Amino acid sequence: MNTKKWVFNLLLPFLFFRICTSIDTLTPNQSIKDGDVLVSSDKTFALGFFSPKYSNRRYVGIWYNNIPEQTVVWVANRESPINGTSGVLSLNRDGNLVVYDNTRNRTVWQTNVSAVSYSARLLGSGNLVLFQGDSGSGGGVWQSFDHPTNTLLPNMKLGLDRRTGLQRFLTSWKSRDDPSTGEYSFQLELKEFPQFILFKGSSRVWRIPAWLKPQRTAKAEDMASSKINGTVVNNRDEVYTSYTLINASNPSIVFVDELGSLKMVTWIGKWVEFYSVPGDQCVYGRCGANGYCDSNNGQDFECTCLPGYKPRSAEEWNLRDASDGCIKKREELSKCGNREGFVKVANTKIPDTSKAHVWMSLSVHECKDECLRNCSCLAYMSQAAGGARAICITWYENLMDVRRHVRRFLDGGLDLYVRVDAVELGMSLCAEF
Incomplete structure (x- = not known):
């Protein structure tokens, strides 16, 4: 038997095995040219060069491999596209991923890690990871999940x-x-x-x-x-x-x-x-400071003022412009120790907390007392039930983005207690807003 042919036949299974097992992995002696792809081991995701539907510009991206409608979930060189098919993705001598434009002889995108990496692997989660060991045997030093573009995939952290x-x-x-x-x-x-x-x-x-x-x-x-x-x-x-x-x-x-x-x-x-x-219409600031938005209130206008408040500009309010928000009805009665209390606004989205204060372990009554003893406290909200202790939030400046809770992504509704003067408290008769 011809010696060269015998050696080739001997090595063929190993070469084939290497190609099959590295289809999801890029090593320093390999590159991805325009037209080549990496495919995750479970065939869910692919990585390569693509162009948006009505564009000729080329980008390195990750998309769903088995969905006929190309759905790109991550883009590397989103700010520096390549004109034409001269792009190459590879690992440079420092172990960084690099997208290179051969026509212009320039790097259009690269990672920036100090630890030397030896392989880049596309995982079945859609995450592209730089590893310090070949085929992912070492620790990850960079991942695309840490640098998202417009898409949050399952198990990504935002x-x-x-x-x-x-x-x-x-x-x-x-x-x-x-x-x-x-x-x-x-x-x-x-x-x-x-x-x-x-x-x-x-x-x-x-x-x-x-x-x-x-x-x-x-x-x-x-x-x-x-x-x-x-x-x-x-x-x-x-x-x-x-x-x-x-x-x-x-x-x-x-x-x-x-x-x-x-x-x-x-x-x-x-x-x-x-x-x-x-x-719906209840975007941020739709009803202004101390306004309350309910897109399903059955009325022509989705904005009302919180208990104890009135429109800052009645004229603008009548024109369905609530951006100026609401002010207290009776400022002269809004003083501490003047028999003020709270009116409940049920099932409310947590208002803007950028200027609120959070108490980590208070009962409902302790939360109420904390707000009542501080003359600047305008409202409170508590997650606690009965005598249990839980997080309490108190507000000391204008309440923004107050709206009736509707079923939304990771967004729960709680009861908001708004501080009002004695007159307003008497009028409410402890009724819900």
Whole structure:
């Protein structure tokens, strides 16, 4: 037998095994050219070069491998597209992932890790990970899940790693055909009490309070028609939200679209929308300071003032413009020790907590007393029931983004107690708002 042929036949099974097992992994002696792909071992995700539907520009991205409608969930060089098919993705000598434009002889994107990595692997979760060992045998030193674009995949974390300062947030595409950073973002605001906010530039559009418990798993019936289970974690190391799929056979994603909506869609032969916010008129600031928004109140106008308040501008209010908000009806009676009390506003979305104060362990009565003894306290909200102790939130400045609770993503409704003067208290007769 020919010696060369014998050696080739001997090595063929090993070469074939190497190719098959490395289809999801990029090593320093390999590269991904335009037209090549990495495919996760479970065939769920693919990584390679793509162009948006009505664009010729080329980007490195990750998309669902088995969904006929190309759905890109992550983009590497979103700010620096390549014109033509000369792009290459590889690991450089420092162990960083690099997207290189051969036509212009320039690097258009790269990771920035100091630890030397030896392989990049696309996992079945859709996460691209740089490992210090070949085929993922060493520790991960970089991952795409830490640098999301517009999409939150199952088991991704959205929020802050307090240990490293890493902030993970979503940013919309500029348009359906342009994945560069758009004007909308969804991110964690960590002040007195964490909350997730949908921004247009620097302006708030929608707000989702982080839950009052240090860790909370949402009930299935709260989560977009029972498609996902959501979790909020808030501890000394990190604060974030994430979700898992109830039915893994139907992929679901959460994303910020280019028009400024936060959506959850599920693949059932096509992408079906199960959740979208803003979903009504009650966007952030719709009814102004100390206003209350209820899109289902059966009236022509969704805005009213909280108990003890009146429109700042009756004329603007009559024109259905509530942006100036509400002021106290009887300022002269709003003094401490003047027989003031609280009126309950039932089933309310947690108001904006950026200027609130959080008490970690108070009963309902202690929460009420804490607010009552402070002349500046305008309202309180407690998660505690009966004599139990739980988190209490008190507000000392104008109440913003107060609305009736509706079933929304990781957003619960509680009773809000608004401080009112003796006259208003008598008129309410302790009735609910």
